[in-house]
Amino acid sequence: MNNLKEIKNERIGDKYFEIDHSSGLKIYVYPQKGRSSTYAVIGTKYGAINTKFKYKDSEEIITVPDGIAHYLEHKLFESEDGDAFSKYAKTGASANAYTSFDTTCYLFSCTENFEESLRILLGLIQSPYFTDENVQKERGIIGQEIKMYEDEPSWKVMFNLLGAMYKNHPVKVDIAGTIESISHINPENLYECYNAFYNLNNMVLCVAGNVNPEQIIKIADQCLKPSEKRVPETIFPDEPYEIVKERVEQHFEINMPSFQLGFKEKASTKKLTAKQICETDIILNTIASGSSKLYKKLLDENLINDTFGYEYFEGTGYAAVIFSGESKDPDKAAEIIKEYVKELHETGISNEDFERAKKDIYGRNVSMLNSPENIANAMLSLYFADRELYNMVECLANTTLEDVNNRLKEQLDVSNCALSVVLPIKDKEGK
């Protein structure tokens, strides 16, 4: 039996549907009136960090090479009866896939032949076909993808920061792995990972736009083979609270230096609640948005430009506040941010800043519900984090200044932050 539930929000005037499909797959459908396009994404709670795992009913610990989730994403496009791109070519859908730290997602957007495209998507994740030959062929392609990222300072500055913050957690390893690690990937370990994590009980399908739930249920009924409820647990090494290193730098053939400053937090395997996320959103908005005193100070000192930003980076076993941007003097910028944060811990956030941040975030959260792509992607990541779309809007309205200042006490520990900078090669030669 498929269980269908309607979820409504009066404030926004929208609704969507949650379906517990009999195959084990969770499905969300967000119909939008008057749209001609539909965006569908299916994801598994499996990404770059799931490299060591074990089944409940077994003692064996399985370890696989770094980068295998991403390799698997590439290879899943092929099946015995041809590759998915050539199938999508017949429907006109635009398709893609991506691997993150803790998810792998396959998506398409289309304006016609939706049902056929959805069949292709559901077929794609259920028909692995790995041979020595087709796995070997992919090595050159992924090798070039890895090399492309090696030259991207904006990518390297992040992984250098993760390396400076995390001692053991696999989040510090590049999502695509290394040229060396992918040389150990073969059909056997690809099947091992596929069978472990591409289990419908570990996956979610999110569709938004020109669509209705009945359509999706019909196709799901036809295409999905029920999965046995047997998903292994990922084993994460113990991660100390302390960072590894206060500062890391790397030189590139660039003209503009940049930085990422990360405040490592205590993290558990449980993700944060909607309330905690709302509080953190407000804290970060008051600290570093364009309205903040810190932003003004950094600008006045010529230390940041439009690229300055912040994010809350969290997943299974890791959480950090990260400030980033280009700067001619990254060390000075980081120093000022740290001083400001220290001060804020003493004074707390003011009511004026708090109210303004709430309005700002409310507007942005509602605006996000415009495009099918944003909606479906948000539903997917919220599902894996055990949070809910409209709850995020409602939680914000109910958050108090006291809650926020209490949460601030647990975050942004100035004695536990790391700085990663990338600098021009010519600066190195000058020294």
Add this chain to the structure above:
Amino acid sequence: MNKNLISHRICDGVNFNAIKDTRFKTERISVNMFLPLDEKTAAKNAILPFLLSKSCKKYPDLTKLNRRLSELYGATIHCDVSKIGDVQALTISGIFLDDRYALEDDKVSENMTKLICDLIFEPLLVDGTFSKYNIEQEKRQLVELIDSEYNDKRVFAKLRCEQLMCKNERFGISRFGKREEVLALTPEVVYSAWQNALETAKIEIMALGDINIDATAEVFRQAFLNVKRKNVADCETEIVKSADKVSEYKDIMDVSQSKLVLGFRTKFAQNDKEVMATRVMAALYGATPNSKLFLNVREKLSLCYYCSARYDKSKGIMMVQSGVEKENIEKAKLEIIKQLEEIKKGNFQDSELEAIKKSLCNSFRTIGDLLSGLENLYLSQVFDDELFTPEQYVERINAVTKEQVIDAAKATTLDTVYELVSK
């Protein structure tokens, strides 16, 4: 669904264009000024959107302005400088929540329309000119933006190839002007560039979403009452129809992956009737995972992760970009050239052509579902004789024949090869 554009002429060379569309939670207003791209004026024009979008008389610094935007439910102001052929386009836009979703009676739309006008027409002036502090801030940031184009080697290699290929055309000028010219700007110079832009630029105002068209148009009409409009700047683009020889350039750098960029002249551009066939040809060549370049250079030969072709109809050029191992540059280049030859010879199935057309139609229809997509679509046609809706694009794409695609490929010539080679 009404995606039709309603246009009002505000004054000579200034149009207000609106698309009334109730499907969205946001509205979008942009002011786009078009001026000829010229070495002497590029830098002082380029700084304008950055300068104007950060303060005005009413909100004299960025903090005050941003606080106002936060109060208006996280409304955002964006600015951009782009190139459409040999034309420099200066854009200031605002994206904000539709009044239906405001928690109080904040009149977001009305306030944002006025705010955008204030930014452009009522800037902060000190002793009759722009503030020295603001000019120095924006000069620094514009220089950093120019410096950062070098950071991303994919972006850099494409820009470098375009600039080398079009070094004798105005298209070869950077959209931001030269670094040293930015550094030399003074408040007075920028002030006169601002006046010149208001008085002579071709200006297209776009307003999209569930807006009150008449009220919004009226705000802009009032704003332009105080501007003495002069002759509208001539925005012509020079089209070099074909290359008589292939120029090759090479830079050696300390990078891990080499980049290869090939610049082609497509003969057809702007209002030529062959433009749609050229667009289909470029897509078949290298715009989708079913294109010749993807299937052969990437999938068959495993030479790269990306290899794609992009057609720029305003300039009549097509750029192919790829990232490869140093020792594979030659092999990749030969394969890229060979695949265009295959199209010239007609070596592609009807089903391949159909798939490409379907994919293009899908992207045009998807554009119709996004305010930003619709805005871009209409702005990309500013210099065209005829204005097409997404559906009209779909009709024209579907009408392209195999012979027309072959002819478009035959008309395309390789002009410049740029290699960024790793040490």
